[in-house]
Amino acid sequence: MIDLEGRVKLGEGAGGEMMQELLKKRVLPLLGNRSGDPFGIPPDLLDDSTAWDDTAFTIDGHTVWPLIFPGGDIGSLAVTGTVNDLAVVGAVPERIALSMVIEEGLSYDELDRILSSVGEVSRKCGVEVVTGDTKVVESGGVKGMFISTAGIGTRHPSLDRCLAGDDMGRMGPGCRWLRDDRLKVGDRIILTGSVGDHGISLLSFREGYGFETEVASDLAPLTGLMDAAISAGGVYAAKDLTRGGLSNGVNELSQKSRTGILLHEEAIPVKEPVRSACDMLGLDPYEIGNEGKAVLAVSRKRVDEVISAVRSVDEGKDAVVIGEVTDRYERVVLETAVGGRRIMDPPYGDPIPRIC
Amino acid sequence: MIDLEGRVKLGEGAGGEMMQELLKKRVLPLLGNRSGDPFGIPPDLLDDSTAWDDTAFTIDGHTVWPLIFPGGDIGSLAVTGTVNDLAVVGAVPERIALSMVIEEGLSYDELDRILSSVGEVSRKCGVEVVTGDTKVVESGGVKGMFISTAGIGTRHPSLDRCLAGDDMGRMGPGCRWLRDDRLKVGDRIILTGSVGDHGISLLSFREGYGFETEVASDLAPLTGLMDAAISAGGVYAAKDLTRGGLSNGVNELSQKSRTGILLHEEAIPVKEPVRSACDMLGLDPYEIGNEGKAVLAVSRKRVDEVISAVRSVDEGKDAVVIGEVTDRYERVVLETAVGGRRIMDPPYGDPIPRIC
Numbered sequence: 204m205i206d207l208e209g210r211v212k213l214g215e216g217a218g219g220e221m222m223q224e225l226l227k228k229r230v231l232p233l234l235g236n237r238s239g240d241p242f243g244i245p246p247d248l249l250d251d252s253t254a255w256d257d258t259a260f261t262i263d264g265h266t267v268w269p270l271i272f273p274g275g276d277i278g279s280l281a282v283t284g285t286v287n288d289l290a291v292v293g294a295v296p297e298r299i300a301l302s303m304v305i306e307e308g309l310s311y312d313e314l315d316r317i318l319s320s321v322g323e324v325s326r327k328c329g330v331e332v333v334t335g336d337t338k339v340v341e342s343g344g345v346k347g348m349f350i351s352t353a354g355i356g357t358r359h360p361s362l363d364r365c366l367a368g369d370d371m372g373r374m375g376p377g378c379r380w381l382r383d384d385r386l387k388v389g390d391r392i393i394l395t396g397s398v399g400d401h402g403i404s405l406l407s408f409r410e411g412y413g414f415e416t417e418v419a420s421d422l423a424p425l426t427g428l429m430d431a432a433i434s435a436g437g438v439y440a441a442k443d444l445t446r447g448g449l450s451n452g453v454n455e456l457s458q459k460s461r462t463g464i465l466l467h468e469e470a471i472p473v474k475e476p477v478r479s480a481c482d483m484l485g486l487d488p489y490e491i492g493n494e495g496k497a498v499l500a501v502s503r504k505r506v507d508e509v510i511s512a513v514r515s516v517d518e519g520k521d522a523v524v525i526g527e528v529t530d531r532y533e534r535v536v537l538e539t540a541v542g543g544r545r546i547m548d549p550p551y552g553d554p555i556p557r558i559c
Numbered sequence: 560m561i562d563l564e565g566r567v568k569l570g571e572g573a574g575g576e577m578m579q580e581l582l583k584k585r586v587l588p589l590l591g592n593r594s595g596d597p598f599g600i601p602p603d604l605l606d607d608s609t610a611w612d613d614t615a616f617t618i619d620g621h622t623v624w625p626l627i628f629p630g631g632d633i634g635s636l637a638v639t640g641t642v643n644d645l646a647v648v649g650a651v652p653e654r655i656a657l658s659m660v661i662e663e664g665l666s667y668d669e670l671d672r673i674l675s676s677v678g679e680v681s682r683k684c685g686v687e688v689v690t691g692d693t694k695v696v697e698s699g700g701v702k703g704m705f706i707s708t709a710g711i712g713t714r715h716p717s718l719d720r721c722l723a724g725d726d727m728g729r730m731g732p733g734c735r736w737l738r739d740d741r742l743k744v745g746d747r748i749i750l751t752g753s754v755g756d757h758g759i760s761l762l763s764f765r766e767g768y769g770f771e772t773e774v775a776s777d778l779a780p781l782t783g784l785m786d787a788a789i790s791a792g793g794v795y796a797a798k799d800l801t802r803g804g805l806s807n808g809v810n811e812l813s814q815k816s817r818t819g820i821l822l823h824e825e826a827i828p829v830k831e832p833v834r835s836a837c838d839m840l841g842l843d844p845y846e847i848g849n850e851g852k853a854v855l856a857v858s859r860k861r862v863d864e865v866i867s868a869v870r871s872v873d874e875g876k877d878a879v880v881i882g883e884v885t886d887r888y889e890r891v892v893l894e895t896a897v898g899g900r901r902i903m904d905p906p907y908g909d910p911i912p913r914i915c
Contacts, residue, residue, distance in 0.1 A: 211665045216695025226693065229667070233674035234657075234688050235681065253654075253690040262656035262709050263692045266700065300609075300618035301590075302658075302707040309567045311585070318589035325591065332590050334609040336707075337582065338620045339572025340913060344702045345622075351658040351692075353618050353709030557696060 214552025218446025219490075221552050223249075249459075251288040251442065252356075254380050259294035261285060262353040268557040270313060270347045272408050274401075274420030275494075277350055278320035283424050283494060284445065284559060285354035286328045290429040291441040291497055293365070293381040294356030296328060301335040302351040307342050317348070328424045330354070365433045385439045386460035390528040391506040393499040395428060395513055396421065396521040397472040398449045399491035402555045403480045412484075417476035423495030428519045435512035437505025444493040445559055447550045451490070452498050453526075453535050454549035463532030466547065469540040470525045490550040492558050500528065570908025574802025574848075577908050607644040607798065608712075610736050615650035617641060618709040624913040626669060626703045628764050630757075630776030631850075633706055634676035639780050639850060640801065640915060641710035642684045646785040647797040647853055649721070649737040650712030652684060657691040658707040663698045673704070684780045686710070721789045741795045742816035746884040747862040749855040751784060751869055752777065752877040753828040754805045755847035758911045759836045768840075773832035779851030784875045791868035793861025800849040801915055803906045807846070808854050809882075809891050810905035819888030822903065825896040826881045846906040848914050856884065 214221040226249065252261035265281040275283075282299060289296040301321065305314070325332055358379070359365070366378065378385060400421040407418065425443055432438050440460075442452040449471070457464045473481075473488045481488045495518055501509045506524060513519035535547040570577040608617035621637040631639075638655060645652040657677065661670070681688055714735070715721070722734065734741060756777040763774065781799055788794050796816075798808040805827070813820045829837075829844045837844045851874055857865045862880060869875035891903040 207664060209667050211661050211663060211667065211670060211695055213663045213695050213697060216661060216693050222693060229671065230674055230691070230693065233671060233678055235678035255689075260654065260656060260709075260711065261690055262658045262707070264658040264660045264694045264705075264707065266660055266694045266696050268700075298616065300616060300709050302618045302620040302709075304620045304622055304705055304707075305567050305572060307567060307569045308563060311565050311567065314567060315585065315589060318586055322589055322591035333611075334617055335586070336619045337572050337578060337586065338622050339567055339569050340622050340702070341569060343699075344624075344913070345705070346696070346700045349620075349660055349701070349705060351618070351620065351660075351707030351709075353616075353656050353658075353707075355616065355711070557700070 213556055217553030218451055219550035219552060250292060250383050252292045252294065254292060254294070257358040259289050259292050259356045259380070261288040262351060263288060264349060264351045265559060266349050266557050267559055268346065269409060271316060272405050272420060274404060275422040276317050276320050277348060278317035279324045280422060280494060280559060281350040281352045282321055282324040282328065283422055285352040286330060287425045287443040289354050289356035290425045291381060291443050293359050293362045293433060295359050296330045296354055296356040296426060298333045298355045299325060299330050300353040301332050304338045304340060304345055304349045306345045306347055307339055309348055324424065328426050359430070359433050361434045365436045365438055381439060381441050383440055383442065383456050384459040386456055386462050386500045386528045388462060388528050388530045389503045390439065390500045391503055391524050392453065392464060392466065392526040392528070393501055393510060393513065393522055394449065394471060394525045395497050395519045397474045397477070398444065398493055398496060399473060399477040399481065399488040401494040402448070402491035402558050403477045405558045406555050407480060418474060421493050421495040423518045425495065425497055425518060428497070428513055428516045431512040431516050432499055432509055435505065435508045437502035437509060438499050439502065440500035441497050443497045446492050448491045448493065449489045449498065450487070450547055451549050453547070456498070456500060457535050463529045464526055464535045465529045465532065466526035466535065466537050468537050470523050472521055472523065486554050489547065490554050494559065569912055573909030574807055575906035575908060606648060606739050608648045608650065610648060610650070613714040615645050615648050615712045615736070617644040618707060619644060620705060620707045621915060622705050622913050623915055624702065625765060627672060628761050628776060630760060631778040632673050632676050633704060634673035635680045635778060636850060636915060637706040637708045638677055638680040638684065638686070639778055641708040642686060643781045643799040645710050645712035646781045647737060647799050649715050649718045649789060651715050652686045652710055652712040652782060654689045654711045655681060655686050656709040657688050660694045660696060660701055660705045662701045662703055663695055665704055680780065684782050715786070715789050717790050721792045721794055737795060737797050739796055739798065739812050740815040742812055742818050742856045742884045744818060744884050744886045745859045746795065746856045747859055747880050748809065748820060748822065748882040748884070749857055749866060749869065749878055750805065750827060750852065750881045751875045752852050753830045753833070754800065754849055754852065755829060755833040755837065755844040757850040758804070758847035758914050759833045761914045762911050763836060774830060777849050777851040779874045781851065781853055781874060784853070784869055784872045787868040787872050788855055788865055791861065791864045793858035793865060794855050795858065796856040797853050799853045802848050804847045804849065805845045805854065806843070806903055807905050812854070812856060813891050819885045820882055820891045821885045821888065822882035822891065822893050824893050826879050828877055828879065842910050845903065846910050850915065
C-alpha cells in the first residue's frame with residue numbers, strides 16, 4: 204500500500220466532501236479568482252454548469268470502467284453527463300466538444316461502438332458534436348480511454364416564466380438560472396426516480412457479482428424531463444445525481460442554500476436489487492450514483508403541476524416528492540418510516556470508483 | 560510487440576495523416592453529420608476551433624509527459640493550447656473549462672505547481688477558468704494526469720477590417736473567421752519564429768539526451784501576436800504549430816484550400832541545437848511540434864505591415880516570410896538553398912509522442 208500522505212487520493216475525485224475540500228482548499232485558490240470576487244468562491248463555480256448572458260457552459264471528464272457496460276458505454280455516458288449538467292441549470296443543450304484520450308491497442312470495434320453511441324445520444328438530445336480532439340497514448344498510459352466533453356447551451360425559453368411565480372425574493376439579475384443556492388423554506392424536493400441504479404449496475408458487472416441481469420444503468424438524458432419541469436413552472440433548483448448519489452445532491456443544495464432539508468425515507472424509491480446489493484456489500488444506496496435522475500427544488504404552490512409534468516416524461520415516470528426545505532434543521536435530515544430521524548451526511552470519499 | 564491489426568495505433572493521435580484518416584474514415588461518419596451537410600465534412604470541423612455567430616469554441620486533450628518540463632508544465636500547456644486554437648481563428652479567448660483526470664498518488668506539490676500555472680497563464684491571457692471537473696483514478700489508470708481544456712472566445716473586434724481588404728472573393732457569410740481553406744494564389748506565408756523547439760526540448764528532457772540546457776520549450780500564448788496581426792489587417796488564415804509541426808500546419812492549409820504552397824527552406828528558422836538534435840536522432844525539424852509559433856497566410860499587399868506588427872510582439876520577434884501560395888504546384892513544395900525542390904509531405908504518424 205503506497206503512503207498517500209501529501210498525495211492525491213482516490214476519494215478526492217469522487218464528488219463528495221473530500222473533493223469539495225480539494226477544490227476549495229487547493230484548486231480554486233491556485234487557479235486564482237474572478238474579477239470582483241477576490242477571496243470568495245463564486246456561487247456558480249461549483250454548480251453543474253456556469254452561465255453568463257443567455258449561455259451555459261460545462262465540462263466533464265469521463266473515466267468509467269469498463270468502457271462498455273449494461274445500459275451504455277463511455278460514449279453515451281459522456282454526452283449524457285454533459286447534457287444533463289446543462290439541463291439542470293435551465294439550459295437547452297446545443298453544442299458538444301469531444302476530447303478523447305485513447306490507449307494504443309484499443310480495438311476499432313470498441314471505438315466504433317463508443318463513437319456510434321456519441322452520435323446516437325447526441326441526435327436524441329438535439330445536440331451536435333461541433334469540435335473535438337483526439338490523442339493516443341502508449342499502452343499503459345491510460346486504461347482504455349477517457350472522454351472529456353464540454354457543452355454549451357442556451358437559456359430555456361420558459362425559464363423566465365418558470366422563475367416568475369416566485370414570491371420569496373429569489374428573482375433579480377443574479378437569479379436567471381436554476382441554482383443550487385436558491386432553496387427557500389417551504390420548497391418541496393422532488394426525486395425523479397429510483398436511486399443507485401447506475402452505480403450498482405456498473406459495480407456488479409465489473410466485479411462479476413452476478414446480479415447484473417437484475418439492475419441496469421439508468422443512463423438517460425434529462426433534457427425532456429427538465430423541459431417538462433421548467434415549462435410547468437416554479438422550479439428553482441435542480442441537480443442530476445451522479446457521483447455521491449442522492450446524498451451528495453441534496454447536501455450540496457442544503458449547504459449552498461444554507462437551509463435544512465427534511466427527507467422522508469419511505470418516499471425514496473430504491474429498486475429491490477439495488478437495495479439487496481447494497482445490503483450485501485455494505486453500501487448506502489443514497490450514496491450510489493445515478494446517470495438519469497435528478498432532484499428538483501420546487502415552489503410548494505407548483506409542486507402538483509411539476510410532478511405531473513415530470514411523470515409525463517418516460518425518464519420521470521416514477522417521480523415523487525421526497526421532502527421539503529425547512530428551517531428546523533441546518534442540514535439534511537432523514538425521517539425514517541417509524542418516525543426516527545437521522546442526519547444524512549454527504550459521502551466523504553468514493554464508495555464505487557470509476558462509475559462515470 | 561502487440562499486434563495492432565484492428566486496433567488504435569499511437570500515430571492515429573499524432574495530428575498527421577494517420578489521424579486525419581482516423582477522423583475522416585471513422586470518427587466523423589460515426590458521430591453523424593450536421594444539418595445541411597449530409598455526407599460531407601464541414602470545413603471548420605477539423606479547423607483549430609469551430610465558430611458560430613460571434614462565438615468560437617474549441618477543446619484539447621493534454622497528455623504531455625513528463626507533467627513538468629523545461630519551460631512549462633501540463634497546466635500552462637493546457638491553457639496555452641486552447642487559447643492558441645481560439646486566437647488563430649480570429650477569436651479573443653475569454654473562458655476556459657478545465658477537466659482534470661488525476662492518478663491517485665500524484666503529489667500535491669506537483670498538482671499545486673500545475674494548478675498555479677493554469678492560474679498564471681490564464682491571467683496573462685485574460686481568460687478565466689469558469690468551470691471544471693476533477694476525477695481521480697486508481698494508480699495505473701492514467702500515467703500522471705491528463706487535462707482537457709475547452710475554450711470559448713468572441714470574434715476579434717478588428718476581424719471585419721482585417722478581412723475587408725480582400726479583393727479575391729473570400730468574403731461573405733461563410734468567411735467571418737480565419738480559416739484553413741481561405742488561401743489564394745499570391746498570399747504570403749509568414750512563420751512567427753523558429754520551429755521544433757518544444758518537441759526537441761521535451762524529448763531531450765524526457766529521454767535524458769543531455770542537451771536540454773540548450774533548447775527550451777517555446778510554450779507561449781499567441782493572443783498578443785494574433786491581436787497585432789489581425790489589427791494590421793490582411794490576414795486570412797492562421798495555424799498554431801503543434802503536433803506534426805510546420806509540415807503538418809502548411810499541408811493542412813494547402814489541402815483544405817486546394818492550393819500549392821512554395822516554401823523557401825533557407826528562410827525557415829531552426830535553432831542550431833534543434834537542428835543538431837534532429838540530425839542526431841534522424842528527425843525532420845519541420846515535423847516537430849511547437850507550442851508558441853504559428854503560420855499566417857497574408858495578402859501580398861499587406862505582408863510588410865503584418866510582419867512589422869508581428870515582430871513588435873515578443874513572441875513574434877523572429878517572424879519571417881517563408882513562402883507563398885502558388886498554382887504551380889498542388890502540394891507543399893520546399894525550395895532548398897541551392898534551388899532544388901522537393902515535396903514536403905505531411906507527417907504520417909508521430910515522431911515524438913506525448914509532447915502535448
